[in-house]
Amino acid sequence: MKIALTRLHADIDARVTAIRAYSPDWPCARGCDTCCRQLADVPQLTAGEWDLLQEGLALLPAERLGEIRQRIAALTLQPTRPVVCPLLDLQTGTCPIYAHRPIACQTYGFYVQRDKGLYCRDIEARVDDGTLSDVIWGNHEAIDQQLTGLGKICALTEWFERWENKH
Ligand code: SF4
Ligand code: SF4
Numbered sequence: 001m002k003i004a005l006t007r008l009h010a011d012i013d014a015r016v017t018a019i020r021a022y023s024p025d026w027p028c029a030r031g032c033d034t035c036c037r038q039l040a041d042v043p044q045l046t047a048g049e050w051d052l053l054q055e056g057l058a059l060l061p062a063e064r065l066g067e068i069r070q071r072i073a074a075l076t077l078q079p080t081r082p083v084v085c086p087l088l089d090l091q092t093g094t095c096p097i098y099a100h101r102p103i104a105c106q107t108y109g110f111y112v113q114r115d116k117g118l119y120c121r122d123i124e125a126r127v128d129d130g131t132l133s134d135v136i137w138g139n140h141e142a143i144d145q146q147l148t149g150l151g152k153i154c155a156l157t158e159w160f161e162r163w164e165n166k167h
Contacts, residue, residue: 001048001150008103008146015138016110023132027122028109033093035108035120036085042075043085047151049102050159056100057163064096069164076157086156103147111138 020026045053057065071086089096095105112119126132 002051004146004149005048005052008143008150009106011146012103012106012110012138012143016106019110019135019138023135026109026132027126028120031093032122033088034122036088036093036095036105038082039085040082042083043102043104043156044153045102045156045159046147046153049150050154050156052100053097053102053156054159054163056097060096068096069160072157072160076161103143107138107140107143111140111143113140 057068060068068086075083075086084090085095087095087097095101109120109123123132127135
């Protein structure tokens, strides 16, 4: 599973690098957190993605982990959508587990899933106004296909609860 995820990361990195080379002013950058603040739902992760993400969580200071714990607990009770990612650092607008983040986070700005309405409206606006015209997006169907080999899928809240119960 780890090899499959590493291969998938390499494929995504290659695509992202190609898009950035073609469009050096691509807007996804540190501090741009609109997508993290407007998730359609609680993030869903495969077992392989969760294994990686928990390595990132284990590196966080206890205080930071405590904040995340509280926000995840609140999220389990929140009936409304969209949701703010409970991992997002709300002060800096950065992802505290960036190197370990899920595939959906790595691909959101660079791949389109128009049939599911999952793509960045900020980028869409720039494509529409011609600032980012002629972009060749990544193919999300290929990503979805590879995700099927990464184990069962659960909500982030559920993975986190199981992880907490083990510690
Ligand atoms: S996907 Fe959109 S909102 Fe998210 S980092 Fe990229 S430009 Fe910003
Ligand atoms: S895991 Fe990180 S990149 Fe993904 S939505 Fe949460 S804060 Fe944003």
